[in-house]
Structures are given as C-alpha cells and as structure tokens.
Amino acid sequence: MSQSATDAARRGGELKERIRAADHAYYVLDQPVLSDAEYDRLMRELAALEAAHPELADPDSPTQRVSGAPAARFERVAHREPMLSLGNVQTDAELDELDARVHRLLGLPESVEVAYVCEPKLDGLSAELVYEDGAFVSGSTRGDGAYGEDVTxxxxxxxxxxxxxxxxxxxxxxxxxxxEVRGEVLLQKRHFEAMNQLILRQGGVPFANPRNAAAGSLRQLDWRITATRPLSFIAYEALVPHGEPWGTHWEKLRALAALGFDTNPENALCHGIAEVKRYRDRMERRRFELPYDTDGVVVKVDDLDWRRRLGAASKFPRWAAAFKYPPQEEATRVRAIWASVGRTGILTPVVEVDPVQLSGATVSRATLHNEDEMRRKDIRQGDWVLIRRAGEVIPEVVKPLPERRTGAETFFEFPRHCPICGAAVVREEGEKVYRCTGAACPAQLQGRLRHFAQRRAMDVDGLGDKLCAQLVETGLVKDFADLYAITHERWEGLERMAEKSAQNMVDALERSKDTTLRRLLFGLGIPQVGEATAATLARHFGTVATFLAASEEELLAVRDIGPESAREIRAWTSEPQNVRVVERLLAAGVAPAPEEVDARGALAGKTVVLTGGLSRLSRDEAKAEIERRGGKVSGSVSRKTHLVVAGEEAGSKLEKARALGVRVIGEEEFLALLEE
Ligand SMILES: [Zn+2]
Known part of the structure; x- marks a missing residue:
C-alpha cells in the first residue's frame, strides 16, 4: 500500500525542517549537527518523496537549491602539510616559558634575544590557497587541519x-x-554591520558575530552568494615544497605582499620577549579601533631555520603560540529595559545591566537591534544575560541564561507611543522597526543635531550629546539653522557653560561654516545619504542649489544612486521645510565648497606629486585621497611642489625633487598622513 498523501506531506515537512536546521548549524553556526552520511540520507529521502508526490514540490525546498540539483557538500581536500592550530598562552609567565623553551631547545644562551614576528590574531576562518606557476589552482578551508573543504x-x-x-x-x-598561501578569511566590522542591517531589513536572522558571518559566507554551496558577501583575505603564512626561498618569517610576509596579497599592516618584528609583551599591550589597547575582530596576538619565531629545528609537538608547533586576550563576553543581570529614540525616529530597546568589566571597560548598558530580536532572544527584565563587546562602544546582548531564572523576571512591553514626545509609533510594511511619527520629536532632533555636528559632517567642535540635549530641551534649537543664531550670552546661560566655553562654541560654529558640500549633505541627515553617497552627490552637483533642484530622474542618473535612493532623496528635497532649513544655513554664512577643496584638510592648498608604485593603494585612489584632503596632484615636480610621495622604483621625479629640496615621503609616511 502506498503512503497516503497526508503522511507524505508530514514526512516531507519533517525532512525539510531537519535539513534546514542542519544547514543553519553547518553554514551559519559552523557547528554541524549531522554527519555527511546522515545529511545525504535525509536529502535523498526528501528527493524521493518529492518525486513520488509532485504536489509536495516547492521552490523553497532544500532539494531545489543550486540549479535544481540536490545540494552536495564540498569535496574534501588534503592539505599537503597539516594546518596545525596554535597552543594558547594567557599570561606573561606563559610567554616567558615559551621564550625559555625556545632558548633551551635551540641551545641559545639567555643573553641572545630571539626575534619574534607578532601579528594580530584574526577571528575569521583559516584557508589555504594553492598556486602553481603563478596561477590560483585550488583553495580550501582549514577543516580539521588534515583535510579541508574545496572552496576554490x-x-x-x-x-x-x-x-x-x-x-x-x-x-x-x-x-x-x-x-601554498595560508591566511584568514574574515568580514571587516563595517561590512559585518552593513550586512546584518541588510539581513534585518529583509526580515532575516542576523549573524551572531563576524566570525560566523565569514564562515557562513565562504562556505556557501552557491559561490554566487559568496560573491555578494564583502569578505577579505589576509595572508600570514606560505609554504613551498622542497625548500623555502626565505630565511625569516618577516621576509616571507614581505614576499607575500610583493606577490599581491594583503598582509596585516599591524604585523611587527619584535626583538626579545619583552618587546613582544609591549606589542601585545599596545594591540590590546587598540583592538577595538582595528577594522576587524581580533581576540589576541600570534607570536612566531622569525628565523625559519630555527623553526625547523624546533618542530612541532603532538598537536602544536613549538615555534609559535597564540596569546588570547581576556574574554569579551561577561554574564550580568538586566536591571531594566527601555526604548530609546534615534535621529531617524527608530525605537531601539536599550538594556540596563549591573555594571560589569568587559575587555577593560566598565559596561552598564547593552543593545538589542530591535523588538523582534528582543523577543527572539527572549530577554526579560531581571534576567541573567551574556553580553559581548564586538568593537562597538555599546556591547550587545548575546543571550539570556534561562537556567538562572527565578520566576520574578518580567517582560518588557515595547511602547506603542514615543516615550519622548508621545506620538504614535508605527511599523511600516516590510520594516522590522518601529518609528516615532512625531515631526517635532525632541529625541529625533537631538540625534539629528549630534549627527550634523559630528566630525565627519559639519565638525562643530565641542557640541556633544549633553549640549545637544540641552539645546533641544531649552527650545533654543528647533532645526540646524537655529544653531548659528545662538548668541554668546545664550550659550553662557546654559548649564556648565562658562564664559570661555561659550566663546569656544561660537568660534567652533564660525569655523564650521567653512565646509564642503559633501560634509553638509551628509550632515543634513537626508535618508539614504551616507558619507559615500554625499561625496558622490557633491561631485555630481557641485552646488547646493543644483542639488536641491534635481529631479528624481536627474538623481537617478547619478552613478551609484538607485531608484529607492533617488525617490527618498527627492522626497526630502521637495519638502519645503527642509529647503527652508538649508536656505537659512546658507544665509547664516555656511559656505559649502565643491568637493575638490577641503579647506581644512591635512593637505589643503598643497601640490603633491606621486611617483613610483604604491603597494597599498592605486594611483587613482591616492589621488582621490589627496584631493579629499584639499590637495592637488600634479604630474611634474617644480619649485611649486610641496610634497613628493615616492613609491617603489621611483625614478627621475624623485631625483628632481631631491635637487630642488622638495620634501619627499615614502608610502608608510604618506599613509600616516592620510590617517591624520
Ligand atoms: Zn518621538
């Protein structure tokens, strides 16, 4: 007797659910819950069931992925040499022990300082890339160290x-x-944030952290999906069969860069273990400023011949170790949850927690992306929770610890009215967030003011959160333009403002008038206009008036502006209120220069000549960076040249610069200048 249609539908549903759960565990959490054989069995059963009951076929079924063929997992590839993991050290004493062991095994006297290469420990997914005769032929994940997955x-x-x-x-x-080049595939923090925002907007479940996101993105069966994920590869090791052409690891890293790989600019060659400790301290202080997640420092003996002599113990090489920073996650108790209102009117749950030390900072507040996330993670007031600092200033709530619940925990009811202005909050179709609808909402105004004044926008020095709040509360500021009308006396009348700080504010506002169109457009907080879009718009339109007058079609004609952006920008510029604010800003003396000249940039008014090849940015990029800082790039060296940037194999221009006594800087110094 054949299986009834209802039984088949039920079994089909079960199979799909189990396969999806296994996929999630495998691709997203990177923690497989089924063996390959079990997975294949489920997949085959589902395919057979769908073949026998065509009414069950559905385009979302796991069997339909990858052009209709049942999904296979990746091929297994053997690493020619195992990809060993590193032993962990966590204290200074353990670092000293490592150094002492290296001395002992190599028979070196204590007085000899061993050179170590230190690298930030990257929190991504290790991979190996094989090149033959210069061509990329295959690539794999680390896997279990002996075998990886073919993700070429x-x-x-x-x-x-x-x-x-x-x-x-x-x-x-x-x-x-x-x-064989080894390195880390990772997601930089800004890319991770942007990707999660996109996933949230599309109603999906965001990745827990950049590491999971990198693993999940690289190990997509459909490489076209991987292509849409902004992954980065940083090389840190290379192997050449039958004898390596390098004497030291430091040399090897330089060779990798010359071959075309990105190596980590934070890598350093340290002489002696004391220098290693100083490097570690420095990196730990700076870890949250780095563009990617790092959870420690990797220490490797520099001399490759010594490495061979040291060899490996059963599991770990004896010539390297990973120093791990203290954990970034801490458990603490939720005191209360409330909703905060941002500059775009979005309500975000804020979680007040018992103060706790987390990677060197005292933390008393954590965030959840939105109400749905609060519900999905099931975070209650009074809960013990795990919080995690992922580089942002405010840590996020990872999960509750339900085993510690007492029954006294309470649910937080997300408000249906703005807690600041009382206006209704709405959730628009397709959106995951609630917004305050109050046009005059002070919380939004305060956030917008802060955005307007920030360094990357109008750069009003000294206009911080507290001051913005006061300006809104006292009613002194109802829109940006009001800022410029505040007199010295009015400033002085505000709390904690003395004569001198009042004058500082007046001066800072005066200075901010001398700005660029890019900064102004970004500062106005126009929907869809981030820094990059503001730059594009500024370059395209040149003046505020042309921008304000642009129709939706004209906006759409701008490179990188899509239909949604064009529509939202036009909606903003056709709102008379907004136009009035801009007109009042101009009337107050705000004078946005076209993008090319940033009168306050580090290279304002300077003529720069580029010569030779730069390894970390293209010539066009270098030119754009110089122009963005107010400089001008010229093709030839003359007495009017202020600065020559000399890359590799710089030729006659360099000689001429020397002859004329023009200042010459190398790539490193140039990059440092751009950072200023
Ligand atoms: Zn409001």
Missing amino acids: RNLRTVGGLQANRGVPQRLAGRPPRRI
Whole structure:
C-alpha cells in the first residue's frame, strides 16, 4: 500500500525542517549537527518523496537549491602539510616559558634575544590557497587541519583588506613553481554591520558575530552568494615544497605582499620577549579601533631555520603560540529595559545591566537591534544575560541564561507611543522597526543635531550629546539653522557653560561654516545619504542649489544612486521645510565648497606629486585621497611642489625633487598622513 498523501506531506515537512536546521548549524553556526552520511540520507529521502508526490514540490525546498540539483557538500581536500592550530598562552609567565623553551631547545644562551614576528590574531576562518606557476589552482578551508573543504570558486570572489585588492588570480613578480598561501578569511566590522542591517531589513536572522558571518559566507554551496558577501583575505603564512626561498618569517610576509596579497599592516618584528609583551599591550589597547575582530596576538619565531629545528609537538608547533586576550563576553543581570529614540525616529530597546568589566571597560548598558530580536532572544527584565563587546562602544546582548531564572523576571512591553514626545509609533510594511511619527520629536532632533555636528559632517567642535540635549530641551534649537543664531550670552546661560566655553562654541560654529558640500549633505541627515553617497552627490552637483533642484530622474542618473535612493532623496528635497532649513544655513554664512577643496584638510592648498608604485593603494585612489584632503596632484615636480610621495622604483621625479629640496615621503609616511 502506498503512503497516503497526508503522511507524505508530514514526512516531507519533517525532512525539510531537519535539513534546514542542519544547514543553519553547518553554514551559519559552523557547528554541524549531522554527519555527511546522515545529511545525504535525509536529502535523498526528501528527493524521493518529492518525486513520488509532485504536489509536495516547492521552490523553497532544500532539494531545489543550486540549479535544481540536490545540494552536495564540498569535496574534501588534503592539505599537503597539516594546518596545525596554535597552543594558547594567557599570561606573561606563559610567554616567558615559551621564550625559555625556545632558548633551551635551540641551545641559545639567555643573553641572545630571539626575534619574534607578532601579528594580530584574526577571528575569521583559516584557508589555504594553492598556486602553481603563478596561477590560483585550488583553495580550501582549514577543516580539521588534515583535510579541508574545496572552496576554490568561492575563494576567487574574496576581496582584500582594501576594496581594490583581493585573492590574486595570478601572482605578481616571480613566484615559486608551487606555493601554498595560508591566511584568514574574515568580514571587516563595517561590512559585518552593513550586512546584518541588510539581513534585518529583509526580515532575516542576523549573524551572531563576524566570525560566523565569514564562515557562513565562504562556505556557501552557491559561490554566487559568496560573491555578494564583502569578505577579505589576509595572508600570514606560505609554504613551498622542497625548500623555502626565505630565511625569516618577516621576509616571507614581505614576499607575500610583493606577490599581491594583503598582509596585516599591524604585523611587527619584535626583538626579545619583552618587546613582544609591549606589542601585545599596545594591540590590546587598540583592538577595538582595528577594522576587524581580533581576540589576541600570534607570536612566531622569525628565523625559519630555527623553526625547523624546533618542530612541532603532538598537536602544536613549538615555534609559535597564540596569546588570547581576556574574554569579551561577561554574564550580568538586566536591571531594566527601555526604548530609546534615534535621529531617524527608530525605537531601539536599550538594556540596563549591573555594571560589569568587559575587555577593560566598565559596561552598564547593552543593545538589542530591535523588538523582534528582543523577543527572539527572549530577554526579560531581571534576567541573567551574556553580553559581548564586538568593537562597538555599546556591547550587545548575546543571550539570556534561562537556567538562572527565578520566576520574578518580567517582560518588557515595547511602547506603542514615543516615550519622548508621545506620538504614535508605527511599523511600516516590510520594516522590522518601529518609528516615532512625531515631526517635532525632541529625541529625533537631538540625534539629528549630534549627527550634523559630528566630525565627519559639519565638525562643530565641542557640541556633544549633553549640549545637544540641552539645546533641544531649552527650545533654543528647533532645526540646524537655529544653531548659528545662538548668541554668546545664550550659550553662557546654559548649564556648565562658562564664559570661555561659550566663546569656544561660537568660534567652533564660525569655523564650521567653512565646509564642503559633501560634509553638509551628509550632515543634513537626508535618508539614504551616507558619507559615500554625499561625496558622490557633491561631485555630481557641485552646488547646493543644483542639488536641491534635481529631479528624481536627474538623481537617478547619478552613478551609484538607485531608484529607492533617488525617490527618498527627492522626497526630502521637495519638502519645503527642509529647503527652508538649508536656505537659512546658507544665509547664516555656511559656505559649502565643491568637493575638490577641503579647506581644512591635512593637505589643503598643497601640490603633491606621486611617483613610483604604491603597494597599498592605486594611483587613482591616492589621488582621490589627496584631493579629499584639499590637495592637488600634479604630474611634474617644480619649485611649486610641496610634497613628493615616492613609491617603489621611483625614478627621475624623485631625483628632481631631491635637487630642488622638495620634501619627499615614502608610502608608510604618506599613509600616516592620510590617517591624520
Ligand atoms: Zn518621538
């Protein structure tokens, strides 16, 4: 007797659910719950069931992925040499022990300082890329160290630390016949944030952290999905069969960069273990400023011959170790939850917690993305929760610890009215968030003011959160333009304002009038206009008036502006209130210069000549960076040249600059200048 249709539907549903759960565990959490054989069995059963009951076929079924063929997992590939993991050290004493052991095994006297290369420990997914005769032939994940997964096609789509770099398809220079390059595939923090925002907007479940996101993105069966994820590859190791052409690891890293890989600019060569500790301290202080997640420092003996002599113990190499920072996650109790209102009117749950030390800072507040996330994670007032600092100033709530519940925990009812202005909050179709509808909502105004005044926008020095709040509360400011009308006396009348600080505010506002169109457009907080879009618009339109007058079609004609942006920007510029604010700003003396000249940039008014090749950015990028800082790039060196940036193999221009006594800087110094 054949299986009844209802039984088949039920079994089909069960199978789909189990396969999806297994996929989630495998691709997203990177924690497989089924063996390959079990997974294949479920998949085959589902395919057979769907074949026998065509009414069950549905385009979302796991069997329909990858052009209709049942999904297979990745091929297994053996690493020619195992990808060992590193032993962990956590204290200074353990670092000293490592150094003492290296001395002992190599028979070195204590007086000899061993050179170590230190690298930030990257929190992504390790991968190995094989090149033969300079061409990328195969790539795999680390897997269990002996065998990895073949993700060659996916790796081809991976970028570098900078947007214009990536996994080289062909190596530069004169590479060895075969070279195996190892490194980390990761998601930079800003990319991670943007990707999660997108996933949230589409109603999906965001990734828990950049590491999971990187693993989930690289290990997509459909490489085209990987291609849409902004992954970066940072090389840190290379192997050449039958003898490496390098004497030290430091040399190897430089060779990797010359072959076309991004290596970590934070890497350092340290002489002696004391210097290693100083490097570690420095990196730990700076860890949250770095563009990617890092959870420690990797320490490697620099001399490759010594490494060979040291060899590996059963599991870990003896010449390297990973120093792990104290944990970033802490458990604490939720005191209360409330809703805060941001500058775009979005209500976000804020979680007040018992103060706790987290990676060197005292933390008393954590965030959840939105109400749905609060419900999904089931966070209640009074709960014990795990919080995690992922680089942002405010940590996020990872999960509750339900085993510690007493029954006294309470649910937080998300308000249906703005807690600040009382206006109704609405959730628009397709949106995951609630917004305050109050046009005059002070919370939104305060946030917008802060955005307007920030360094990357109008750069009003000293206008911080507290001051913005006061300006709104006292009614002194109802829109940006009001800022410029505040007199010295009015400033002085505010709380904690003395004569001198009042004068500072007046001066700071005066200085901010001398700005660029890009800064102004960004500062206005126009929907869809971030810093990059503001720059594009500024370049395209040149003046405020032309921008305000642009029709939706004209906006759509601008590079990188899509239909949704064009519509929202036009909606903003056709609102008379907004136009009036801009007109009043101009009337107050705000004078936005076209993008090319940033009168306050580090290179304002300077003429710069580029010569030779730069390794970390293209010539066009270098030119754009100089122009963005108010400088001008010229093709030839003369007495009017202020600065020459000399890259590799700089030629006659360099000689001429020397002859004329023009200041010459190298790439490192140039990059440092851009950072200023
Ligand atoms: Zn409101």
